[in-house]
Amino acid sequence: MALPSTDTSRLDNTLAVIRTLRDQGPVARTDLGKLNGISSATVTSISAELLQQKLIRERPPETLRANGRGRPKTLIELAPNAACVVCIKLSINEIQLVVGDFSGQVRHSEHHAVPTLTLSADDLEALLEEKISAVCAQQLNGFQRLAGICLAVQGVVSSQSGAIIWSPALSFRNAPISARLAERFHCSVLLENDANCIARVLATHPDYADCPNLAVIMLGYGIGMSVLINGVPFLGANGSAAEFGHSKYQPEGALCACGRRGCIEAYASDYALYRAAVDHLALPSGDSAHPSEEQMQALTQLALQGNPIAKRIYAEAGRALGYGIANVLALFNPDLVLITGSGVRGFDAMQPALRSAIDDALVAELMGTTRIESCAWDRDMTCMGGIAMALHATDAETLLARS
Amino acid sequence: MALPSTDTSRLDNTLAVIRTLRDQGPVARTDLGKLNGISSATVTSISAELLQQKLIRERPPETLRANGRGRPKTLIELAPNAACVVCIKLSINEIQLVVGDFSGQVRHSEHHAVPTLTLSADDLEALLEEKISAVCAQQLNGFQRLAGICLAVQGVVSSQSGAIIWSPALSFRNAPISARLAERFHCSVLLENDANCIARVLATHPDYADCPNLAVIMLGYGIGMSVLINGVPFLGANGSAAEFGHSKYQPEGALCACGRRGCIEAYASDYALYRAAVDHLALPSGDSAHPSEEQMQALTQLALQGNPIAKRIYAEAGRALGYGIANVLALFNPDLVLITGSGVRGFDAMQPALRSAIDDALVAELMGTTRIESCAWDRDMTCMGGIAMALHATDAETLLARS
DNA sequence: ATATTTATTTTAGCACCTAAAGTAAATCAG
DNA sequence: CTGATTTACTTTAGGTGCTAAAATAAATAT
Numbered sequence: 001m002a003l004p005s006t007d008t009s010r011l012d013n014t015l016a017v018i019r020t021l022r023d024q025g026p027v028a029r030t031d032l033g034k035l036n037g038i039s040s041a042t043v044t045s046i047s048a049e050l051l052q053q054k055l056i057r058e059r060p061p062e063t064l065r066a067n068g069r070g071r072p073k074t075l076i077e078l079a080p081n082a083a084c085v086v087c088i089k090l091s092i093n094e095i096q097l098v099v100g101d102f103s104g105q106v107r108h109s110e111h112h113a114v115p116t117l118t119l120s121a122d123d124l125e126a127l128l129e130e131k132i133s134a135v136c137a138q139q140l141n142g143f144q145r146l147a148g149i150c151l152a153v154q155g156v157v158s159s160q161s162g163a164i165i166w167s168p169a170l171s172f173r174n175a176p177i178s179a180r181l182a183e184r185f186h187c188s189v190l191l192e193n194d195a196n197c198i199a200r201v202l203a204t205h206p207d208y209a210d211c212p213n214l215a216v217i218m219l220g221y222g223i224g225m226s227v228l229i230n231g232v233p234f235l236g237a238n239g240s241a242a243e244f245g246h247s248k249y250q251p252e253g254a255l256c257a258c259g260r261r262g263c264i265e266a267y268a269s270d271y272a273l274y275r276a277a278v279d280h281l282a283l284p285s286g287d288s289a290h291p292s293e294e295q296m297q298a299l300t301q302l303a304l305q306g307n308p309i310a311k312r313i314y315a316e317a318g319r320a321l322g323y324g325i326a327n328v329l330a331l332f333n334p335d336l337v338l339i340t341g342s343g344v345r346g347f348d349a350m351q352p353a354l355r356s357a358i359d360d361a362l363v364a365e366l367m368g369t370t371r372i373e374s375c376a377w378d379r380d381m382t383c384m385g386g387i388a389m390a391l392h393a394t395d396a397e398t399l400l401a402r403s
Numbered sequence: 404m405a406l407p408s409t410d411t412s413r414l415d416n417t418l419a420v421i422r423t424l425r426d427q428g429p430v431a432r433t434d435l436g437k438l439n440g441i442s443s444a445t446v447t448s449i450s451a452e453l454l455q456q457k458l459i460r461e462r463p464p465e466t467l468r469a470n471g472r473g474r475p476k477t478l479i480e481l482a483p484n485a486a487c488v489v490c491i492k493l494s495i496n497e498i499q500l501v502v503g504d505f506s507g508q509v510r511h512s513e514h515h516a517v518p519t520l521t522l523s524a525d526d527l528e529a530l531l532e533e534k535i536s537a538v539c540a541q542q543l544n545g546f547q548r549l550a551g552i553c554l555a556v557q558g559v560v561s562s563q564s565g566a567i568i569w570s571p572a573l574s575f576r577n578a579p580i581s582a583r584l585a586e587r588f589h590c591s592v593l594l595e596n597d598a599n600c601i602a603r604v605l606a607t608h609p610d611y612a613d614c615p616n617l618a619v620i621m622l623g624y625g626i627g628m629s630v631l632i633n634g635v636p637f638l639g640a641n642g643s644a645a646e647f648g649h650s651k652y653q654p655e656g657a658l659c660a661c662g663r664r665g666c667i668e669a670y671a672s673d674y675a676l677y678r679a680a681v682d683h684l685a686l687p688s689g690d691s692a693h694p695s696e697e698q699m700q701a702l703t704q705l706a707l708q709g710n711p712i713a714k715r716i717y718a719e720a721g722r723a724l725g726y727g728i729a730n731v732l733a734l735f736n737p738d739l740v741l742i743t744g745s746g747v748r749g750f751d752a753m754q755p756a757l758r759s760a761i762d763d764a765l766v767a768e769l770m771g772t773t774r775i776e777s778c779a780w781d782r783d784m785t786c787m788g789g790i791a792m793a794l795h796a797t798d799a800e801t802l803l804a805r806s
Numbered sequence: 807a808t809a810t811t812t813a814t815t816t817t818a819g820c821a822c823c824t825a826a827a828g829t830a831a832a833t834c835a836g
Numbered sequence: 837c838t839g840a841t842t843t844a845c846t847t848t849a850g851g852t853g854c855t856a857a858a859a860t861a862a863a864t865a866t
Contacts (some may be wrong), residue, residue, distance in 0.1 A: 003418075006412070007412060007822075009409070009853065010851090012839060028813075030812085038768055038854080038855090039856080041814090041815075041856085042854060042855080044816090045853090048815095052828080068811085068812085068864075069810070069811045070811040070812025070859060071813040071863050072862070073813065074814080082528055117493065175770070182812050204828060209518065229637070234632070235736075236616060238772065239734050240733065243734065243769055244734065245736055246766075247730045247731050247733045248729060250653075250729055251722070251763070251764070261763070318854090323654055327651055328644075330649050331639075331644065333642070333644040357654075360664070361663060366643055366661075401789060409854070409855085410821070410822065413823095441823080442823070443844080444823080444845090470832090471843085471844065472834070472842045474831040474842080474844040474845075475831070475843085475844080476845095
């Protein structure tokens, strides 16, 4: 007689079980209960349903045992092939495709050089369709369903509307890409800022587990940021929150790629560092608008070896970054600011000026207990985060699809 | 046999009913159901409980009716005397005490001149105890219980730990005031930043109802801000988030009251405006460290009448404010930035420079659809917000106390 | 072989909620 | 004035979902 659609506790508990299994690997029913604050009777009931839906499976009992007395635990794990997701990272002149399974493991990864800046919105859509189709045809045998796609894009995106508002990798704007891919592949499509994907990965790292309020700054060709508030990415009203790279260091200051002056990015990004150095220092040759990793490493080396011009450039970048971070501390008061991205290669050269700029800018009360650290850069992190986010976003759907 | 403390739906629904009644005044049971997405059967059950606990009462049926056919609605309303809360606003050299009833109405308000900067932490506590006791003795007859106290303080406070970290009104720091008052008055004590109280009031105003992401900037002797994210104040890790006044306009810039240089407050606060003017313009005499309302109005008048020196001072303040707001837009991307506080008196004089500074600082994509508006200042708003927040925080307790 | 220990399942029962049926209290229509 | 209609509220019946406790399962320890 009653269909109380208001009570979401069963769904919540089921999702909690799935996510615990994804984060922790195989876990016994009693432990699932303890970890999620539910009774083992409920876990039995939930796992019976999931087993029947073939979303989980029981581990065969371990032959060699060393667990003391009592009935041994029966470990439960996610069925990896129950579903899969694809993450596409869209960067300047390159796209990366990664396939992840239901348990969160990466099953395939590929890179393609693509002249992204010359593409129209239709070109991009056609390209993505082609690449996703190809990867599906090759990789999806055995998988029961493509649950979702995550597009990780540098720049301003609207997750809500599924449109790329503005990206340095693209010459067009306001492209509603999600809906069209969703229609083509009959699955949900998540559009995410690349920094949010990386923050997601870092936030689950044990070193940073005690930092629910985390700001991750990505240094590279441009400068991006993701702010996690209680562990979830802060998006703002239109998805353009946390645009640290275009917050201000100096009114009327250096020219930024965005067209305005004085942005942090105009001092501390790769193109800004290279621009300040190119006329004064001997660096490997290449496209001066998009400095290569080799050129940037050479510049960093000069600074670390004591070249006064290079040192001055990195000190100014560190100072700009420091003042920018001071604003982040005053406005967001996070537990931790993590600096990463390919540009961390120059972090040591910037650090002294960065720290003294923060001290100049803020009184101790506003610094609070916030730590400021750097963290090694791994170019695969973006897609790992995208896979995790796509799975998280589609778990409820996957559950429904099997019921 | 079972005591499932996990299911909070009854409590949630009961609180939703109480809050709807507080926000909307008398409402009928059917409408409570529709407004909160629950069935009228559930509302009947909840209201029967609340009636028995004497937290609500039925309105006597209206004699003159004009509602068309059908059984007339029986309106339910909160019992105003079921509980009361006290809000104390602590500003420089003044405290205000306000008593609010369970329905959210203000029942009493008083101001006291107090040399706050000369007080020790113990003095402050003794003073608050005395004033609250006095107001309780006078005003609390008829009320069934003092449900809570809200302390609205300018500066950095930690709601979590109940300590005033740092306030321009006080000369001491890190004072754990909440716990001691809670013990003395046997009720919960909420410590809030004054800007958060004001933002709470503005957010419920119908003009701003469609702005779940709202930044409220308070101009006055100092400069504060509150950022609401999905309607709730953003506090950060230690409660020192949204310190807009000490975000940076210009490295090595003007000296701020905090001791550092280049803060927005050092350009656009009352003391900064007065400081820039005092040697060049004839203004009413008074304490130059704490300019009076009269002095500030005279200065604003000069700027609006076209005095070139005053105009230049307000233009520079507007420019600093504009660059600061540009950072707020880039980092928070709110739906609306509202500028208020006693300092809005000078908003018209600052506005042209403010708007052109924002245009200089940000590309259109980052401005997004954010509106920037000012809003009239009412010195009683802080305590209205404090009353609302204290009631909200104590509803669950009040419910328990009567069960 | 039996006791003990721990894991999982089954059972019994409670606290919710909702839809539908029942009751109450008006207005409208002749 | 009386019955039909309309709307508000209450009661009833039944379902979901959880938990504690009891029962069962499967080991180790003695």
